[in-house]
Amino acid sequence: MPKCPNCTAHARQPVKEWNFGQFRVKMYNCAKCGNQFREYFMGNTLKFVLSAHNGGLAKIGATKETMDRHKIY
Numbered sequence: 317m318p319k320c321p322n323c324t325a326h327a328r329q330p331v332k333e334w335n336f337g338q339f340r341v342k343m344y345n346c347a348k349c350g351n352q353f354r355e356y357f358m359g360n361t362l363k364f365v366l367s368a369h370n371g372g373l374a375k376i377g378a379t380k381e382t383m384d385r386h387k388i389y
């Protein structure tokens with residue numbers, strides 16, 4: 317499960333999912349702080365995260381932790 321980039325609470329199911337160019341986008345709303353963030357996947361790989369918690373959508377690099385979390389075994 318993805319973590320909120322603002323408060324690190326775990327998000328549940330994506331609110332919305334759509335294709336953006338060659339990306340698959342998953343949008344989440346954090347139940348704890350209300351932050352909205354989006355994950356951009358290429359295939360099964362998380363490429364980057366956009367988070368609205370600092371006033372605008374900030375690009376956050378995918379960490380090893382986020383990569384591992386989404387790995388499909």
Ligand SMILES: [Zn+2]
Nearest residue numbers: 320323346349
């Ligand atoms: Zn949060």
